[in-house]
Amino acid sequence: MKKRYLIGGIVLVAAVGYLIYMALSSSAIYYVTVSELLDKGSDTYDTNIRVTGKVTEGSIEWDAEKLELGFSVVEGNASLPVIYKGAMPDGFKAGADVMVEGRYHSDRIFRAESILLKCPSKYVPEE
Amino acid sequence: MVDTGHIALILCFIAAVYTALASAWGARSGSHAFTASARNGLLVVAVLYTLAMAAMLYAFMSKDFSLRIVTEHASRDLPAVYAFSALYADKAGSVLFWGWLLSLFAAVLALQKYNSYKQITPCAISILAVILAFFLALVTIVVNVFEENPYPPVDGFGLNPLLQNVGMLIHPPLLYLGFAGFMVVFAFVMAALIVRRPGMEWIGGIRRWTLFAWCVLGIGNLVGMWWSYIELGWGGYWAWDPVENAGLMPWLLGTAFLHSVAMLRKRHYLHTWGLALIIVTFIFVLLSPFITHGGIESPLHGFYASNYPPYILGAIVVTLVGSVVLLYARHRDFGKEDKPLSPISREGAFLLTNVIFLVLVFLIITGVILPRIVEGLGGSEIALERDYFDWSCGPVMLFLVFFMGVCSTLRWRKASLKSIGWNLLYTLFPAVIIAIAVLISGIGNWYALAALVCGFPLFTIMREWLLGTRARRRATGGYYAGAFLRLIGSNRPRYGGFIVHIGIILITLGVIGSSFYGLEGMETLDIGEEMTVGKYELSYDALDMREGSSKVSAVASLSISRDGKLIDTVRPEYNYWFSWMEPFAEVAVRTTPAEDLFVSLSWTSFEPGDESATFRVLVNPLIVWMWVGGGFLLLGGLVAFWPDRKRQSGSEAGVT
Numbered sequence: 001m002k003k004r005y006l007i008g009g010i011v012l013v014a015a016v017g018y019l020i021y022m023a024l025s026s027s028a029i030y031y032v033t034v035s036e037l038l039d040k041g042s043d044t045y046d047t048n049i050r051v052t053g054k055v056t057e058g059s060i061e062w063d064a065e066k067l068e069l070g071f072s073v074v075e076g077n078a079s080l081p082v083i084y085k086g087a088m089p090d091g092f093k094a095g096a097d098v099m100v101e102g103r104y105h106s107d108r109i110f111r112a113e114s115i116l117l118k119c120p121s122k123y124v125p126e127e
Numbered sequence: 128m129v130d131t132g133h134i135a136l137i138l139c140f141i142a143a144v145y146t147a148l149a150s151a152w153g154a155r156s157g158s159h160a161f162t163a164s165a166r167n168g169l170l171v172v173a174v175l176y177t178l179a180m181a182a183m184l185y186a187f188m189s190k191d192f193s194l195r196i197v198t199e200h201a202s203r204d205l206p207a208v209y210a211f212s213a214l215y216a217d218k219a220g221s222v223l224f225w226g227w228l229l230s231l232f233a234a235v236l237a238l239q240k241y242n243s244y245k246q247i248t249p250c251a252i253s254i255l256a257v258i259l260a261f262f263l264a265l266v267t268i269v270v271n272v273f274e275e276n277p278y279p280p281v282d283g284f285g286l287n288p289l290l291q292n293v294g295m296l297i298h299p300p301l302l303y304l305g306f307a308g309f310m311v312v313f314a315f316v317m318a319a320l321i322v323r324r325p326g327m328e329w330i331g332g333i334r335r336w337t338l339f340a341w342c343v344l345g346i347g348n349l350v351g352m353w354w355s356y357i358e359l360g361w362g363g364y365w366a367w368d369p370v371e372n373a374g375l376m377p378w379l380l381g382t383a384f385l386h387s388v389a390m391l392r393k394r395h396y397l398h399t400w401g402l403a404l405i406i407v408t409f410i411f412v413l414l415s416p417f418i419t420h421g422g423i424e425s426p427l428h429g430f431y432a433s434n435y436p437p438y439i440l441g442a443i444v445v446t447l448v449g450s451v452v453l454l455y456a457r458h459r460d461f462g463k464e465d466k467p468l469s470p471i472s473r474e475g476a477f478l479l480t481n482v483i484f485l486v487l488v489f490l491i492i493t494g495v496i497l498p499r500i501v502e503g504l505g506g507s508e509i510a511l512e513r514d515y516f517d518w519s520c521g522p523v524m525l526f527l528v529f530f531m532g533v534c535s536t537l538r539w540r541k542a543s544l545k546s547i548g549w550n551l552l553y554t555l556f557p558a559v560i561i562a563i564a565v566l567i568s569g570i571g572n573w574y575a576l577a578a579l580v581c582g583f584p585l586f587t588i589m590r591e592w593l594l595g596t597r598a599r600r601r602a603t604g605g606y607y608a609g610a611f612l613r614l615i616g617s618n619r620p621r622y623g624g625f626i627v628h629i630g631i632i633l634i635t636l637g638v639i640g641s642s643f644y645g646l647e648g649m650e651t652l653d654i655g656e657e658m659t660v661g662k663y664e665l666s667y668d669a670l671d672m673r674e675g676s677s678k679v680s681a682v683a684s685l686s687i688s689r690d691g692k693l694i695d696t697v698r699p700e701y702n703y704w705f706s707w708m709e710p711f712a713e714v715a716v717r718t719t720p721a722e723d724l725f726v727s728l729s730w731t732s733f734e735p736g737d738e739s740a741t742f743r744v745l746v747n748p749l750i751v752w753m754w755v756g757g758g759f760l761l762l763g764g765l766v767a768f769w770p771d772r773k774r775q776s777g778s779e780a781g782v783t
Contacts, residue, residue, distance in 0.1 A: 004470075012482065012486070016490070019523070023494075023514065023517075024511070031498075062730060064651040064739060067649055086649065086743075087729030087730050087743060089361070090289065090359065090711045091707075091709060091711065
């Protein structure tokens with residue numbers, strides 16, 4: 001009886017380990033700030049990355065014909081131009097905290113595949 | 128009014144502390160005076176708490192901007208119904224609300240007759256009073272929810288438009304009802320362990336509390352998914368965000384515990400395991416506010432962090448250590464275990480189900496905290512994508528659904544291989560045939576998998592019902608429908624469970640259809656132009672501007688045709704909210720049993736003369752079955768919950 005539990009336990013742990021390993025290897029994404037990304041430069045070209053920052057005032061350009069959203073994300077003094085294929089998500093505006101996910105290319109433009117927005121549950125007046 | 132509420136809340140805190148002490152003393156010394164006093168104390172807590180809640184709601188309804196909480200979450204133009212939403216949009220407000228529900232439940236427990244659980248109930252009341260005192264400390268001492276503004280503004284900041292939706296009105300209360308319900312169950316179990324009741328006969332007293340908490344929490348999660356689908360505009364319902372996981376994990380653990388309760392009541396088997404599950408469930412209920420209040424960073428739900436996490440973490444550690452020590456000290460009290468004769472029995476199947484639920488929760492919590500651990504060890508900051516959860520939890524969930532087909536037919540103690548063989552012939556075999564047919568027809572490989580995974584448990588339930596109904600009709604005559612209802616009535620927990628299983632099967636179908644076979648299109652159109660997504664042609668007919676007091680709405684009309692035939696018109700909106708100074712999309716969804724057509728007006732300029740607009744159109748197959756499945760969940764829960772007239776006078780009447 002003991003042996004049976006032991007074997008069952010080992011099989012279970014192995015199965016769980018395998019699931020986590022498979023899932024991890026396919027989906028870990030590096031998380032950087034704008035300045036970290038700019039510092040790393042060419043090391044980060046063409047890998048899947050998440051960048052967080054604020055949408056710069058006056059940088060938002062929506063091209064309704066090409067369905068392309070262009071804007072830049074700032075963090076401190078560092079600024080990163082971003083192009084996203086798709087419409088503005090709800091709540092997207094200058095000053096909003098966003099997290100863009102995609103790839104950074106040698107042309108120094110970040111091509112976002114998704115924009116995640118921190119949707120505030122309360123309004124914080126601008127200082 | 129504000130002062131009344133504030134004072135009521137402080138008195139309430141004092142009453143809760145008194146109740147905890149008095150009932151603990153009463154339970155220890157056996158003093159009736161103290162027990163009775165504690166019982167009254169708990170009623171006082173509930174009344175004072177309700178008074179404080181009423182004052183708070185009145186402040187929201189009357190837009191009393193002298194209160195900080197009202198200023199931050201409401202505005203003059205906020206409709207009165209959303210006073211509740213505005214309350215739980217606030218961190219402290221949500222804790223206030225949750226604690227209030229708990230105080231009501233505790234009062235229900237105090238008002239019930241103690242007859243069969245004489246020593247347990249006073250002790251459970253004491254534990255609940257401690258939990259209540261903790262909640263009350265959070266909203267009076269740590270943060271004062273009735274904090275006043277030194278200079279009341281003319282208008283408040285307003286409620287996020289995304290939260291102004293009926294889904295958000297009922298999703299949080301359902302979750303808190305479920306959480307509070309599990310807290311009652313936990314308190315009762317701990318009390319039973321503390322007062323050393325020999326045997327496990329008291330477990331019947333918590334079956335219905337468990338069922339209630341589990342059902343409400345499940346529906347609450349589904350309502351949250353529905354809200355996300357209908358309101359957030361991305362067309363999905365689940366993103367594996369930490370905050371979503373925080374609501375899902377207690378439910379999964381509660382599901383495991385619910386199955387354990389069945390095993391503890393019917394067979395005296397695996398006591399320690401079953402009771403350990405409610406401890407884990409309780410820990411995850413506490414983990415939920417820890418996560419949502421910013422204890423673990425959440426990328427999507429940018430709730431602003433509150434200063435509660437350290438206190439909640441403290442409560443988690445204290446409960447974990449205390450309850451595990453208690454369970455270990457008492458684990459020999461339960462009496463002899465009634466071991467099954469073979470692992471191929473319902474006990475064996477239930478145990479396996481339990482283990483798989485734990486594995487599932489382990490995979491999710493790993494995904495939630497692993498990135499933070501890697502970071503803490505000095506590694507690079509990583510995030511886990513939805514892919515991690517999809518590929519680790521997806522297969523486990525599918526297996527669970529499939530396995531429902533096995534569980535329901537196995538007998539207790541030992542199942543005969545011969546009857547298993549016959550069952551499989553009538554249930555698994557047709558499911559395999561249908562799956563192969565779907566595979567060959569080329570409808571889709573995932574649909575073939577869905578046919579196998581969902582077909583097997585569905586046929587199992589149908590076969591059980593058919594055989595049971597036939598046997599009953601043979602015995603009593605009459606109509607099949609009557610015999611079927613009598614069958615359900617004969618064992619409501621079991622057959623209510625079957626109805627819930629059907630709900631889960633439907634939800635699985637909806638998830639598979641919408642995850643793998645969705646279509647998407649996006650285009651910017653001028654009036655009169657058309658776009659095509661899948662079989663649908665959408666023609667952009669008109670754009671109306673409507674000015675309201677809190678927003679300007681751009682309402683587009685699109686006529687939808689399929690195969691050249693006009694079938695419907697949809698009107699998605701794009702609303703510019705004054706208080707928020709930005710636009711939010713209000714989607715239009717055309718639902719049919721086969722698929723949803725989801726139309727979002729994603730952009731328009733709001734400039735006179737420019738009526739061009741960008742539309743995002745999704746086709747989501749089978750998604751409606753998720754919500755129908757939720758209906759089955761509720762129905763099955765009600766069937767199992769409904770009081771049994773025969774048993775009412777018996778032993779279960781005390782606490783159930």
